Amino acid sequence: xxxxxxxxxxxxxxxxxxxxxxxxxxxxxxxxxxxxLRNHYHAFDLAFADIPHxxxxxxxxxxxxxxxxxxxxxxxxxxxxxxxxxxxxLRAGIDPQKIVFAGIGKxxxxxxxxxxxNILMFNVESSLELQKINEVxxxxxxxxxxxxRVNPDIDPKTHPYIAxxxxxxxxxxxxSRALGExxxxxxxxxxxxxxxxxxxxxxxxxxxPFVAAMEKILELxxxxxxxxxxIKYIDAGGGLGIxxxxxxxxxxxxxxxxxxxxxxxxxxxxxxxxxxxxxxxxGILVTKVLYLKSGEVKNFVxxxxxxxxxxxxxxxxxHHEIIPVEKQDGSYLTADVVGPIxxxxxxxxxxxxIEKPEPGNLLAVMSAGAYGxxxxxxxxxxxxxxxxxxxxxKYTVIxxxxxxxxxxxxxx
Ligand SMILES: *Cc1c(COP(=O)(O)O)cnc(C)c1O
Numbered sequence: 177x178x179x180x181x182x183x184x185x186x187x188x189x190x191x192x193x194x195x196x197x198x199x200x201x202x203x204x205x206x207x208x209x210x211x212x213l214r215n216h217y218h219a220f221d222l223a224f225a226d227i228p229h230x231x232x233x234x235x236x237x238x239x240x241x242x243x244x245x246x247x248x249x250x251x252x253x254x255x256x257x258x259x260x261x262x263x264x265x266l267r268a269g270i271d272p273q274k275i276v277f278a279g280i281g282k283x284x285x286x287x288x289x290x291x292x293x294n295i296l297m298f299n300v301e302s303s304l305e306l307q308k309i310n311e312v313x314x315x316x317x318x319x320x321x322x323x324x325r326v327n328p329d330i331d332p333k334t335h336p337y338i339a340x341x342x343x344x345x346x347x348x349x350x351x352s353r354a355l356g357e358x359x360x361x362x363x364x365x366x367x368x369x370x371x372x373x374x375x376x377x378x379x380x381x382x383x384x385p386f387v388a389a390m391e392k393i394l395e396l397x398x399x400x401x402x403x404x405x406x407i408k409y410i411d412a413g414g415g416l417g418i419x420x421x422x423x424x425x426x427x428x429x430x431x432x433x434x435x436x437x438x439x440x441x442x443x444x445x446x447x448x449x450x451x452x453x454x455x456x457x458x459g460i461l462v463t464k465v466l467y468l469k470s471g472e473v474k475n476f477v478x479x480x481x482x483x484x485x486x487x488x489x490x491x492x493x494x495h496h497e498i499i500p501v502e503k504q505d506g507s508y509l510t511a512d513v514v515g516p517i518x519x520x521x522x523x524x525x526x527x528x529x530i531e532k533p534e535p536g537n538l539l540a541v542m543s544a545g546a547y548g549x550x551x552x553x554x555x556x557x558x559x560x561x562x563x564x565x566x567x568x569x570k571y572t573v574i575x576x577x578x579x580x581x582x583x584x585x586x587x588x
Contacts, residue, residue: 177212177215177216177457178209178212178457178458179209179211179212179458179566180194180209180460180540180542182503185502185503186501186502186503187499187500187501187502187540189207189208189209189460189566189571190209190210190211190566190567190568190569191568191569192566192569192570192571194207194460194462194501194538194540195501195502195538197462197564197566197571198462198464198501198538201562201564201573201577202562202577203462203463203464203480203481203538203561204461204462204463204464204479204480204481204485204561205461205462205561205562205563205564205577206459206460206461206462206544206545206548206549206561206562206563206564207459207460207461207462207563207564207565207566207571208238208240208243208455208458208459208545208563208564208565208566208574209458209459209566210246210565210566210567211567211568212457212458213243213246213247213454213455213458214246214250216453216454216455216457216458217231217233217246217247217250217252217454218250219427219428219429220428220448220450220453220454221250221251221252222428222429222432223427223428223429223431223432223433224432224435224436224446224448226432226436226440227436227439227440227445227446228444228445228446229445229446229447229448230252230253230274230296230445230446230447230448231247231251231252231253231448231450232252232253232254232255232274232275232276232411232447232448232449233247233252233253233254233255233449233450233451233454233455234254234255234414234449234450234451234452235254235255235256235257235261235264235265235451236257236261236451236547236550237451237452237454237455237456237545237546237547237550238451238455238459238545238546238547238548238549238550239261239264239550240549240563240574240575241264241267241268241574242565242572242574243455243565243574244264244265244268244270245268245269247270247454248268248269248270248271252270252274253270253271253273253274253275253276253296253447254270254274254275254276255275255276255277255278255414255449255451256275256276256277256278257277257278257279258279258286259283259285259286259289259290262275262277262286262289262290262293262295263289266293272293272294272295272296273294273295273296274296275290275293275295275296276295276296276297276298276299276323276373276411276447276449277290277295277297277298277299278299278301278325278373278375278449279299279301280301280302280305280346280347282298282305282308282309284308284312287308287309287312287313287320288312288316291312291313291316291318291320292316292318296321296409297321297322297323297370297371297409298320298321298322298323299322299323299324299325299371299373299411300322300323300324300325300349300361301325301347301348301349302349303349303357303360306322306324306357306360306361306364306367307364309322309366309367310364310365310366310367311366313366313367314365314366318366319366319367319368320366320367320368321368321370321371322361322367322368322369322370322371323369323370323371323372323373323409323411324348324349324354324357324358324361324369324372324373325347325348325349325373325374325375326348326349326350326351326354326372326373326374326392326393326396327342327343327345327347327348327349327350327351327374328351328374328376328388328389328392328393329342329343329350329351329392330342330376330385330388330389330392331385332376332377332378332380332385332415333380333381333382333385334377334378334379334380334381334415334417335379335492335493337491337492338377338378338379338492339376339377340375340376340377340378347375348373348374348375351392351396354372354396355396355399355400355403358400358403358405359403359405362404362405369405369407370407370408370409371407371408371409371410371411371447372393372396372397372400372407372409372410372411373411373413373447374389374393374411374412374413375413375414375415375449376389376413376415377415378414378415378417378451378452379415379417379418379452380415380416380417380425381417381423381424381425381426382425382426383426383430383431383434386412386415386416386431386434386435387434387435387438389412390412390435390438390439391438393410393412394438394439394442397410397442397444407442407444408444408445409444409445409446409447410439410442410444410445410446410447411446411447411448411449412435412446412447412448412449413448413449414448414449414450414451414452414453416428416431416450416452416453417452417453418452418453418456418457418543418546419457419543420456420494420495420496420497420542420543421495421497425453428450428453451546451547452546452547454546455545455546456543456544456545456546457542457543457545458545459543459544459545459546459548460540460541460542460543460544460545461481461485461486461540461541461544461548461561462501462538462539462540462541463479463480463481463485463524463538463539463541464479464480464536464537464538464539465477465478465479465533465534465535465536465537465538465539466478466479466480466516466535467535468511468533468534468535474511474512474527475509475510475511475512476511476512476513476514477509477511477512477513477514477530477533477539478514478515478516479513479514479515479524479539480515480516481515481524481541481561482515482516482517482522482556482558483515483517483519483521483522483523483555484515484517484552484553484554484555484556484558484560485515485548485549485552485558485560485561486524486541486544486548486551486552487551487552487553488544488547488548488551489523489524489525489526490519490521490522490523491551495525496524496525496541496542496543496544497541497542497543498513498524498525498528498530498539498540498541498542499530499531499539499540499542500530500531500533500537500538500539500540501537501538501539501540502537502538503531504531504532504533504534504537506531507531507532508529508530508531508532509529509530509531509532509533510527510528510529510530511527511528511530512525512526512527512528513525513528513530513539516556516558517555517556517558518556524541549561549563549575554578554583557583559577559578559579559580559582559583560577560578561577561578562575562576562577563575
């Protein structure tokens with residue numbers, strides 16, 4: 177569900193015409209619906225209402241301060257993977273006691289920053305990292321709350337680049353070795369073991385893999401209890417998929433229905449780290465058609481947004497619907513929609529049937545709210561684009577378009 181709809185032949189975000197934003201802010205531009213963001217947050221939150229839980233939005237999906245602030249105002253926490261994300265989260269007013277910190281390569285400086293910020297817990301990915309956290313905590317005279325990220329060896333049935341819970345994956349600690357690691361962790365003087373964490377991948381469109389992974393986690397929690405280690409938090413990670421095209425991902429309430437009964441008698445707090453499912457369909461990328469061109473075997477629609485603005489099609493072969501901001505007369509064209517970057521991999525869609533646009537027309541690239549702006553870069557010395565948040569009848573620029581001066585800041 178989202179709030180990007182046609183009224184007559186014009187595409188709107190809530191009550192604001194997309195065309196108006198494009199004219200006033202320029203293109204390319206990311207546009208987010210605050211109403212969709214709130215609805216998605218509530219749907220997720222409500223799905224787990226029967227048990228103590230914290231919804232920790234995965235900042236890497238969309239790290240704009242205004243978006244983090246919106247989730248904070250709804251009571252949400254965050255899942256971070258770097259010191260930079262911690263900085264953003266604190267700046268946005270996220271309660272440190274709702275911040276969890278994952279990632280296989282946390283530096284000493286990042287660990288120290290997080291400890292001083294008194295975050296809820298570190299999701300630890302290796303035994304050396306555990307020792308490092310113990311050491312840093314000791315030097316600060318603090319105690320670090322940790323969960324171990326275990327790798328349950330579950331196939332999430334998604335793109336290999338975003339599968340993270342298989343044996344061959346770089347993430348987490350093998351579940352077969354987890355008990356031993358927990359026993360070591362519980363002897364470390366500056367470590368307090370509080371949780372178990374797993375995250376098996378992204379864009380998962382079935383409930384099955386979540387249930388299978390949870391079964392393995394619960395077995396571990398039981399084993400831990402038997403050896404005297406009490407778990408307070410079960411962090412089930414993120415990964416719930418969204419509709420880009422023909423997918424039929426489960427609603428969060430189906431996930432809740434499957435998982436809540438499994439854990440409700442354990443007395444644990446459930447943590448979830450949804451990223452894509454909260455923001456993906458709440459954002460679009462609006463781009464302007466610059467030129468049309470017919471090659472010998474293909475047509476090209478050349479637009480002003482490139483792979484530096486939205487890399488998902490190039491990186492994951494991802495599908496994004498592309499629709500006109502103003503519906504035309506209904507004649508169609510099959511074409512590659514490509515950007516201005518000097519790479520053949522620079523495309524937003526391949527062999528796509530779209531309403532035939534004219535130069536100057538605006539196109540909306542749908543479902544671009546997650547891993548869109550956050551993965552954008554300055555490649556080809558392109559300025560990163562503006563981001564806009566719509567709220568009912570008004571909109572706000574929540575990140576200014578970069579200037580040429582921004583491009584060279586810090587360079588000699
Ligand atoms: C990326 C990531 C998430 C969010 O994944 P989504 O598929 O966007 O929900 C959650 N937790 C961890 C540890 C991650 O790395």
